[in-house]
Amino acid sequence: MSNLRFKAVEEAFKKKAVAVSAPAPLTSEYYGKYVFNKEQMAKYLSKETLKTLTGVIEKGETLNRELANHVAAGMKMWALERGATHYTHWFQPLTEGTAEKHDSFIEYEGAPGSPIVEEFSGKLLAQQEPDASSFPSGGIRNTFEARGYTAWDPSSPAFIVDDTLCIPTVFISYTGEALDYKTPLLKSLNAVDKAATEVCQYFDPSVKKVFSYLGWEQEYFLVDEGLYATRPDLVLTGRTLMGHESAKNQQLEDHYFGSIPTRVQAYMKDLEFEGYKYGIPLKTRHNEVAPNQFELAPIFGETNLSIDQNLLIMSLMKKVARRHGFRLLLHEKPFAGINGSGKHNNWSLGTDTGVGLLTPGKTPEENLQFITFIVNILLAVYKNNALLKASIMTAQNAHRLGANEAPPAIISVFLGTQISSILDKLEASSSEDAIIMDPKQGMKLGIAKIPEVLLDNTDRNRTSPFAFTGNRFEFRAVGSSANCASAMIALNSIVAAQLVEFKQTVDAKIAEGSTKDKAIFDVLKKYIKESKPIRFDGNGYSDEWKAEAVKRGLDTETSVPVIYDAYTQPESIKLFEGIKVFSERELHARNEVKWETYTKKIQIEARVLGDLVMNHIIPVATRYQSTLLDNVYKIYQVYDKDKAAKLSAHDTGSIEEISERISIIKSKTEELVEARKVANKIDDERAKAIAYHDKVVPYFDEIRYHIDKLELIVDNELWTLPKYRELLFVR
Numbered sequence: 070m071s072n073l074r075f076k077a078v079e080e081a082f083k084k085k086a087v088a089v090s091a092p093a094p095l096t097s098e099y100y101g102k103y104v105f106n107k108e109q110m111a112k113y114l115s116k117e118t119l120k121t122l123t124g125v126i127e128k129g130e131t132l133n134r135e136l137a138n139h140v141a142a143g144m145k146m147w148a149l150e151r152g153a154t155h156y157t158h159w160f161q162p163l164t165e166g167t168a169e170k171h172d173s174f175i176e177y178e179g180a181p182g183s184p185i186v187e188e189f190s191g192k193l194l195a196q197q198e199p200d201a202s203s204f205p206s207g208g209i210r211n212t213f214e215a216r217g218y219t220a221w222d223p224s225s226p227a228f229i230v231d232d233t234l235c236i237p238t239v240f241i242s243y244t245g246e247a248l249d250y251k252t253p254l255l256k257s258l259n260a261v262d263k264a265a266t267e268v269c270q271y272f273d274p275s276v277k278k279v280f281s282y283l284g285w286e287q288e289y290f291l292v293d294e295g296l297y298a299t300r301p302d303l304v305l306t307g308r309t310l311m312g313h314e315s316a317k318n319q320q321l322e323d324h325y326f327g328s329i330p331t332r333v334q335a336y337m338k339d340l341e342f343e344g345y346k347y348g349i350p351l352k353t354r355h356n357e358v359a360p361n362q363f364e365l366a367p368i369f370g371e372t373n374l375s376i377d378q379n380l381l382i383m384s385l386m387k388k389v390a391r392r393h394g395f396r397l398l399l400h401e402k403p404f405a406g407i408n409g410s411g412k413h414n415n416w417s418l419g420t421d422t423g424v425g426l427l428t429p430g431k432t433p434e435e436n437l438q439f440i441t442f443i444v445n446i447l448l449a450v451y452k453n454n455a456l457l458k459a460s461i462m463t464a465q466n467a468h469r470l471g472a473n474e475a476p477p478a479i480i481s482v483f484l485g486t487q488i489s490s491i492l493d494k495l496e497a498s499s500s501e502d503a504i505i506m507d508p509k510q511g512m513k514l515g516i517a518k519i520p521e522v523l524l525d526n527t528d529r530n531r532t533s534p535f536a537f538t539g540n541r542f543e544f545r546a547v548g549s550s551a552n553c554a555s556a557m558i559a560l561n562s563i564v565a566a567q568l569v570e571f572k573q574t575v576d577a578k579i580a581e582g583s584t585k586d587k588a589i590f591d592v593l594k595k596y597i598k599e600s601k602p603i604r605f606d607g608n609g610y611s612d613e614w615k616a617e618a619v620k621r622g623l624d625t626e627t628s629v630p631v632i633y634d635a636y637t638q639p640e641s642i643k644l645f646e647g648i649k650v651f652s653e654r655e656l657h658a659r660n661e662v663k664w665e666t667y668t669k670k671i672q673i674e675a676r677v678l679g680d681l682v683m684n685h686i687i688p689v690a691t692r693y694q695s696t697l698l699d700n701v702y703k704i705y706q707v708y709d710k711d712k713a714a715k716l717s718a719h720d721t722g723s724i725e726e727i728s729e730r731i732s733i734i735k736s737k738t739e740e741l742v743e744a745r746k747v748a749n750k751i752d753d754e755r756a757k758a759i760a761y762h763d764k765v766v767p768y769f770d771e772i773r774y775h776i777d778k779l780e781l782i783v784d785n786e787l788w789t790l791p792k793y794r795e796l797l798f799v800r
């Protein structure tokens with residue numbers, strides 16, 4: 070008997086690499102072709118308009134109607150020449166991903182029925198009112214209340230996808246609360262700019278602005294689309310809810326940096342071609358550790374733009390995958406037993422004078438500045454380790470965190486031996502020693518002698534969720550499907566708040582008569598002591614570390630819904646309100662959304678699991694059991710009782726095992742349905758999410774265990790769901 074699974078495998082094997090969608094010219098010739106960037110603006114806007122707009126962008130001001138009209142006119146001309154017929158405000162609701170509602174440029178020239186013209190006014194560019202009632206708001210905007218609106222973020226350039234001009238926007242309720250990620254992100258970038266600039270001015274008064282930089286590394290899986298289509302769990306939840314480990318998976322580590330499979334290589338090339346058109350500076354592509362897992366990374370850029378580019382590339386990745394007969398899996402843990410996917414967020418700060426604040430400097434002043442930022446970041450991460458964890462936590466990412474292959478569920482910082490020893494020396498020194506700064510000899514303590522290239526690959530700790538890697542921190546706990554903004558809002562905010570506090574403390578000491586350098590050293594020394602518990606250079610996956618982290622008072626909570634509480638602790642509310650990133654009301658509302666989303670994800674998975682158990686697993690296992698019974702029956706027809714018992718022993722063993730497993734699967738599935746019903750009656754979103762976490766989730770692994778055992782005994786020909794060895798190795 071042949072089933073869909075075999076057909077899909079056969080088809081997948083036959084697939085060949087397809088040509089890239091267009092012959093590839095020199096990248097620089099078409100790079101950014103579909104982006105209304107500075108060069109295009111210079112062509113399509115008057116000098117006057119461009120100058121005012123640049124000012125608005127740099128100062129983060131809102132634009133007035135007249136300017137908006139001028140920009141819109143230029144943008145329209147640019148877009149029409151490139152074949153755009155529609156426009157949309159492109160925003161980032163809390164559902165993750167992006168949202169858009171397309172409108173055509175057409176309008177009647179005059180009264181209805183008069184000739185059609187293409188229209189795009191400043192009003193349409195600057196602001197729109199999408200019917201926002203279906204986006205999560207955590208109760209801020211009831212559906213019958215005032216609607217939300219989107220407003221252009223001029224710091225991120227517009228671009229054209231297919232026939233549509235996309236305008237990056239914020240999404241806000243009429244009462245002013247953020248309903249998206251971009252709004253608080255821009256506020257946090259502003260906060261860190263302000264706070265860091267003030268601190269920089271201790272060292273270099275010419276610094277006027279500090280930028281936050283982000284370089285993401287996006288991991289993903291590709292699965293043949295035919296195989297994908299025959300796995301309802303992948304289609305509906307993005308992950309496999311069952312599937313026995315393949316005999317070979319990643320043990321040999323032969324996939325990582327191995328040669329890229331041809332069909333995948335064609336996909337990557339095509340994807341890069343698309344990405345370059347949007348000015349996304351894709352730089353690196355390679356295989357990842359797990360079979361069929363890959364990664365791509367761009368050259369880092371300003372955080373706001375880099376996040377928009379990540380969201381755009383995620384949607385391009387999906388589209389291009391389909392052209393190549395693949396489906397893209399961005400889920401954090403599509404397959405059990407092998408690595409999941411993350412999105413390392415490489416983050417740093419840099420000044421408008423071109424100095425990387427996390428790059429060891431060439432002069433003593435620059436190095437004192439470098440140490441100042443490192444130490445403040447350490448303390449910020451220490452004080453807010455629970456919050457940082459909350460910023461990356463989702464139902465999907467929970468599968469990765471705490472597993473032995475990805476950042477643990479405890480946030481710690483890895484500094485490496487060189488920086489660690491500098492901090493240790495600094496801590497042990499008297500400030501009189503430390504502040505002798507001779508431009509020729511450098512400071513004592515060797516601070517001036519930190520080599521520029523700090524760490525080689527051997528000094529890299531792969532188990533650390535927050536690691537210093539020479540000129541940046543790598544926040545590795547971020548999930549592959551996440552909007553990086555969540556992590557970047559938290560990180561930039563805690564660092565901003567910490568820098569504000571640092572400045573106040575240092576200024577107070579100066580006011581009391583301390584010299585500036587001594588004041589800075591004294592405060593840093595205190596911070597180094599205080600932040601010690603967050604520093605950990607050992608194996609983040611070990612059990613000893615878990616025990617040690619508890620002793621150090623770090624957050625070790627593993628329940629997703631409870632982890633979100635970190636956002637609404639009094640310290641967090643004070644922090645976010647203090648730097649004007651979130652109001653208390655927004656923080657509560659956003660947690661409501663998180664709890665609701667968590668519950669829904671688990672709910673969907675539970676339903677899919679129930680359906681698969683009843684319609685796939687049990688019928689198939691029963692059919693095989695009946696074949697075995699048939700065989701036993703026939704043996705007894707042919708042989709005498711004793712001989713028959715011997716000959717059929719193997720079959721009867723399997724028959725009984727199948728019966729037992731089916732009955733456990735059935736009863737556990739019934740219990741799961743019951744647990745869900747109980748949870749569904751709870752009104753409070755937090756309590757409901759906790760019920761789902763505590764009472765529903767544990768059934769998944771239990772049920773799966775028996776299904777996976779059945780997969781091993783049931784006749785391969787009867788099994789309808791593609792197995793791991795097919796999903797992961799056929800390409």
Ligand code: ADP
Nearest residue numbers: 282283284285366367368369415416417540541
């Ligand atoms: P890895 O060695 O961790 O695999 P890469 O060397 O490819 O990764 O770099 C990862 C990302 O870090 C890239 O996007 C790169 O541009 C980015 N990156 C490099 N330096 C910085 C920096 N100073 N600030 C932010 N991101 C950076």
Ligand code: MG
Nearest residue numbers: 286413415543
């Ligand atoms: Mg990295």
